[in-house]
Amino acid sequence: MTRGQLYSVPMNLSGLVYLGMHERAIDRCRTHPEEVSQFFDQSILRHGGDTFISVLYWMCNHGDKEIPIDLLKVMLEINPEVVGWCGKQGHSLCGTALSVVVKRLFSFNVMGEDARTWIENLSEALRLMLEAKPEGASIAASDYPGTLPLNEALRCNGLARTAPSHFISSFRNLFNAYPDAVSCRNRQGRFSLHIACIYNRHYAKEASGFIFSLLLGAYPNAAKERDSYEKFPLHYQLDFESQIETNRVLDAHSLAALDLLLPAASQCNVLLGADDKDRTPFGHVCQTIMELEESNRDDQRQKLEALALLKMSMCFLLLKEKPEVVNFLNQES
Numbered sequence: 001m002t003r004g005q006l007y008s009v010p011m012n013l014s015g016l017v018y019l020g021m022h023e024r025a026i027d028r029c030r031t032h033p034e035e036v037s038q039f040f041d042q043s044i045l046r047h048g049g050d051t052f053i054s055v056l057y058w059m060c061n062h063g064d065k066e067i068p069i070d071l072l073k074v075m076l077e078i079n080p081e082v083v084g085w086c087g088k089q090g091h092s093l094c095g096t097a098l099s100v101v102v103k104r105l106f107s108f109n110v111m112g113e114d115a116r117t118w119i120e121n122l123s124e125a126l127r128l129m130l131e132a133k134p135e136g137a138s139i140a141a142s143d144y145p146g147t148l149p150l151n152e153a154l155r156c157n158g159l160a161r162t163a164p165s166h167f168i169s170s171f172r173n174l175f176n177a178y179p180d181a182v183s184c185r186n187r188q189g190r191f192s193l194h195i196a197c198i199y200n201r202h203y204a205k206e207a208s209g210f211i212f213s214l215l216l217g218a219y220p221n222a223a224k225e226r227d228s229y230e231k232f233p234l235h236y237q238l239d240f241e242s243q244i245e246t247n248r249v250l251d252a253h254s255l256a257a258l259d260l261l262l263p264a265a266s267q268c269n270v271l272l273g274a275d276d277k278d279r280t281p282f283g284h285v286c287q288t289i290m291e292l293e294e295s296n297r298d299d300q301r302q303k304l305e306a307l308a309l310l311k312m313s314m315c316f317l318l319l320k321e322k323p324e325v326v327n328f329l330n331q332e333s
Contacts (some may be wrong), residue, residue, distance in 0.1 A: 053097035076132040083133035109158030137178035164207035189228035197236035223264035
């Protein structure tokens with residue numbers, strides 16, 4: 001920044017945040033508390049119309065510095081409502097202030113001391129925001145309509161892969177702030193369980209077990225609900241797009257999730273339920289077994305055995321509910 005540009009920056013809260021003068025920004029918050037409730041000054045950069053907390057995150061992220069927690073605390077004490085405010089549509093940070101932090105925190109896909117420091121800083125910022133305004137967890141992001149912060153955390157799957165313990169702690173904070181999020185559909189008709197099944201292959205096993213236990217414990221009926229594409233969560237967990245050359249269907253994450261998901265989805269209309277492309281979970285398992293047997297590859301033997309056990313579990317659940325489906329099962333097999 002040139003000296004002329006520096007002189008053109010107003011010494012209000014916007015200018016002090018922009019310049020990274022956080023101690024003076026804290027004093028400005030206390031002497032001019034009304035400025036905390038204003039959107040970022042349009043004359044600075046391109047961020048007119050963004051909330052202060054969002055810009056505070058953006059400035060620190062692009063300057064490779066941590067969020068100033070002391071400044072954040074003062075802002076939240078003055079007006080906790082800013083947690084749930086959205087930037088104006090069309091601007092760089094048009095999600096809620098909370099969703100901006102959620103996206104960055106849960107997208108973290110690297111580790112190391114620098115990354116750990118950032119994760120801890122963002123985790124603390126998230127905790128403070130939820131403590132100040134827990135209702136912020138019930139406000140969907142405007143840039144992804146219908147996406148609640150909890151579901152955004154499931155979709156941004158980096159942290160669940162690289163730092164599962166940090167993921168579990170922050171995800172639990174989001175859930176406790178708004179437990180009803182797991183029973184809310186997004187714009188694609190999906191519950192949190194659908195989203196977890198879509199992204200489960202990216203999660204570390206520790207995070208995967210925690211997610212499925214929490215979601216199924218909070219809203220088990222989601223396992224029996226279709227989305228806008230006629231898919232149950234089990235459709236996504238089995239991953240119809242996977243090829244037999246990959247191990248995605250039956251990796252450690254999928255097996256752990258299926259152990260929890262199958263009992264909750266143990267109904268004929270789920271196991272034999274066709275999606276918008278006329279594919280059923282049970283039929284997919286049978287088809288994959290047939291393809292593996294025809295390939296006769298030694299490196300797929302373990303996967304074939306696991307699929308056979310999965311098929312047996314499905315058959316047991318189907319026969320337990322409707323013994324008369326025995327002829328159908330023989331035909332499918």
